[in-house]
Amino acid sequence: MFNLPDRYKTDVKVALKDFIPKDLKPNDKKRIKDAVKEVRLVYQIAGEEIPSVVDANYRCQAIQFFDIEVVDIKDAQFLASTYQNIIKPYCVIHMHDAKDEVYSFAVKRLNQQDDTQIVIEESLVTEKYPMNLPDEGRNRLLAYMDFLTIKNKLDKDFVYNDNFKMTEEEGLISDGAMDSQGERFIVNSSSQNRFHANWMNMMYPRLQIAKDLLKESGLIFISISDIEISNLRILCDEIFGASNFVVDLIWANKEGGGSSDSKLFRIKHEHILCYAKNIAEVEVIGIPVGNEDRYKSEDEYVKERGKYYLQKLGMGSIQYSQSLDYPIEVPDGTTVMPADNNGGKKACWRWSKQKYEWGKANGFIEIKKDGSGQWTVYTKQ
Structure with missing residues (x-):
């Protein structure tokens, strides 16, 4: 007691x-x-x-x-x-x-x-x-x-209550979203001083339950943005153990130029945090690349990037956007438009002009004539 x-x-x-x-x-x-x-x-x-x-x-x-x-x-x-x-x-x-x-x-x-x-x-x-x-x-x-x-x-x-049915109001009280007088608590907005602490308080028991549900060889993958990634690492190190950290997978969640998520930089990625219940019991079984034979081309970056295949930058199958319909200069000094690489039909490039300039400067663009003699713009995939 x-x-x-x-x-x-x-x-x-x-x-x-x-x-x-x-x-x-x-x-x-x-x-x-x-x-x-x-x-x-x-x-x-x-x-x-x-x-x-x-x-x-x-x-x-x-x-x-x-x-x-x-x-x-x-x-x-x-x-x-x-x-x-x-x-x-x-x-x-x-x-x-x-x-x-x-x-x-x-x-x-x-x-x-x-x-x-x-x-x-x-x-x-x-x-x-x-x-x-x-x-x-x-x-x-x-x-x-x-x-x-x-x-x-x-x-x-003093009997154990095995009836877990709750009304909506009882559920809100149990979850801490409403007090016993029926008053809802304020939403955990980022303007609150305890914004991150409240988020951690909410996440901790859920992660503990998730760990309990995993078998010894199990893995958990948690998708998270930059806002709480550092706090999530603290929680997971505490619950799963720092030695059971597997990887922080960073993936691009936006294509093209992306939207401006910040006053300083464009944020175009998120994290997938992976922990094991018992890393000694984990066996990751890879699968062979199904289309490996298409990666045949090499350039001066082969040691860092591996082999690649070429894919047309001009596409008629994606939704048309005027901002993606811009001229690109080719080796003989002339220019091509997306329609020129799409049989004359209305089209646009897959990349924004800004991303194209970056790709060209970093060796991800190749421009050459196709079988009909038409200058064609490719990206190295």
Whole structure:
């Protein structure tokens, strides 16, 4: 239980030598010494009957709440198993290192043949929750185990709700888009000081669920613009692990000159961020290039760009645009228009004049006569 009243607060530091039972095996004692940095008994409820979250047979008169700082959270499972069996009262053990935290719970009862011993009927160590980032799973846990929620309910009323149907209003409240009085919250506009933080709060639990749904050899691909790419990397490094980063695929999402997305530069690309659940299990199986035999031509850039094929710059099949219908000078000093490369029919170039000048300067344009002697403009693909 959480949000306990101050009357239960103890906040007593427990000496490590007193926290390690003398009858433990030497290897287990050493492991605890190496793993644990500090132990505190932060709360203790005693001398009153506490409603159980299980059923009436498991009501208890004492619950202890321990906070254990560990060197590495990977030792949490061992510590939880050890101390839930040693500590006779019900106890909640909160363990954390510098990055992550977990909680340990156990359903206990006295041994019917020997009431000096306890029997662990069920135990649980939660998934890891990040210490410094919001987490939907932790929020659900804290709400479910809230002190007043449990204290004010009889066991017969404390039933898990498996009806997930919601009205639109209930859904908005659950998603944080509306308060309990029916007032919608303000949209997360970029003018807000917490614009990026709000976006990260929204994305974090969704990415965590996505990771849980992946199999060990699975990959996730996330399309994102420049606006949040850096924050997405932070989230994914936290959830999937930086070592499971695969690639940041940058792709051109606009053809031609593009539109002016910025006061300074034309933005014509976005990102596809790829992470693995377990990169050691990933096998990327490539597929052969189906039309590889068409890439036969070479130029001075072959080592950097590979072979290429030629494609006409003039096209009659695309929607006509006057801005793409401009003259191009050919080697003999004359000019050609798109229609000249399309049998005299109305046409336009595939590239803007600005892009054509760039392509010409960087070796992506080839102009030569076709079989009928007509000067034809090609791009190197």
